[in-house]
Amino acid sequence: MARAATTADAFNAVAEPRRRQILDVLAGGERPVNDLVVLLGLAQPQVSKHLRVLREVGLVDVTDVGRQRMYRLNGTPLKNIHDWVKAYEQTWSERFDELDVVLEELKKEEGDVDSDER
Amino acid sequence: MSTVTSGRSAKVTLPADDQILVTRGFAAPKHLVYRAWTEPELVRRWWTAKRGTMTVCDMDVRVGGTWRWVMVTNEGDFEVAFHGEYVEIVPDEKIVSSEEYEGMPGATAVNTVTLVEEDGRTKLTLLTQHKNKANRDAHLNSGMEDGLQDALDLMEEVAVSLA
Numbered sequence: 427m428a429r430a431a432t433t434a435d436a437f438n439a440v441a442e443p444r445r446r447q448i449l450d451v452l453a454g455g456e457r458p459v460n461d462l463v464v465l466l467g468l469a470q471p472q473v474s475k476h477l478r479v480l481r482e483v484g485l486v487d488v489t490d491v492g493r494q495r496m497y498r499l500n501g502t503p504l505k506n507i508h509d510w511v512k513a514y515e516q517t518w519s520e521r522f523d524e525l526d527v528v529l530e531e532l533k534k535e536e537g538d539v540d541s542d543e544r
Numbered sequence: 545m546s547t548v549t550s551g552r553s554a555k556v557t558l559p560a561d562d563q564i565l566v567t568r569g570f571a572a573p574k575h576l577v578y579r580a581w582t583e584p585e586l587v588r589r590w591w592t593a594k595r596g597t598m599t600v601c602d603m604d605v606r607v608g609g610t611w612r613w614v615m616v617t618n619e620g621d622f623e624v625a626f627h628g629e630y631v632e633i634v635p636d637e638k639i640v641s642s643e644e645y646e647g648m649p650g651a652t653a654v655n656t657v658t659l660v661e662e663d664g665r666t667k668l669t670l671l672t673q674h675k676n677k678a679n680r681d682a683h684l685n686s687g688m689e690d691g692l693q694d695a696l697d698l699m700e701e702v703a704v705s706l707a
Contacts, residue, residue: 438557510684511556514564518554518670520593522568528580528589529572536576 436503439483444468445476449485452499459495561677564684566670574659574666575636581657582639587613596624607633611641628652643672645686651679 440446444466451457451465462473477497480486484503489496554568570577580586584601592598592615600614612627625646631654632640639657644650656671674680 507558507681507684510681511558514684515554515556515566517593518556518566518568520595521590522554522570524590524593525577525580526570528586529570529576532576532579532586533572 436483436485436507439479439485440504440508442476442479444472445480448473448476448480449499449501452486452497453501456489456496456498459497462497558680559671562674562680564672564674564680566668566672568668570666570668571664572666573664574661577659577666577668578636578639591615595619599623600625605630605633605639607631628655645683648679648682651675651682653679653683 440449447466448462451462457465459470459473459477462468462477463470466473477486477488481488485500487498487500489498554566557565557567559565580590582603582605584603587603588598588601591601591613596615596617598613598615600612602613603609603611605611607630609630610627611630612625614623614625616623626643627646628642628644630639630641632638637659639655641655642652643655644652652675654673656669656673658669658671660667660669672680672683674683
């Protein structure tokens with residue numbers, strides 16, 4: 427199966443743990459890239475790469491303040507879709523838990539038939 | 545190592561803005577998973593996820609055949625009904641069907657269930673293709689009515705803090 431581009435939408439973009447960390451830091455207020463480098467303990471090129479992905483999906487905005495670029499969180503693309511996806515995932519997880527029970531029974535039935543035939 | 549997902553929870557991703565993809569691994573061969581999706585007495589046992597009672601589970605599993613599933617919820621006692629038509633059937637491997645939520649007439653989607661077996665386990669993918677993003681989002685949003693929103697995780701906390 428082709429892997430969905432992580433930049434395709436906000437939900438996929440935040441599947442990456444480091445990017446979630448960045449969002450968490452930015453939730454406390456806007457920051458320059460150097461702050462993120464220090465707080466996350468990552469190299470600047472990595473942080474910049476993650477920030478680029480987050481900007482592409484609209485989760486992070488950037489403004490130039492003097493000579494610094496300040497990064498700011500914009501969570502609106504994420505909120506609704508995230509809530510919806512989690513609820514949807516929960517529904518299917520519960521269905522599949524029940525399906526597991528059905529499958530265990532079917533496996534057992536099949537095993538019984540096999541042993542009867544022997 | 546097997547590439548078949550061993551996780552016990554469903555994974556939901558959004559490969560395109562008009563699609564929903566659900567994946568899950570099962571510790572059973574594909575012909576049993578297929579049975580559980582195509583035999584009404586088996587579907588009745590899992591599809592409601594204990595949230596209600598299935599009052600209708602009609603399935604004519606052949607190309608051009610129709611299906612209709614109705615659940616009455618435990619909470620609120622309201623009726624949730626879906627129906628559609630089978631578009632493509634590959635026994636033990638693939639079920640393609642249209643689906644219309646009766647509460648939202650006209651917003652027909654196409655569901656493709658694919659079963660791939662590896663080492664006795666089955667990876668199930670359910671791809672829901674909507675006509676547009678608005679219908680897809682409405683479909684996802686409908687899950688919220690269940691009041692079963694998952695515990696807040698970091699991501700959500702971040703988003704909520706902005707509200």
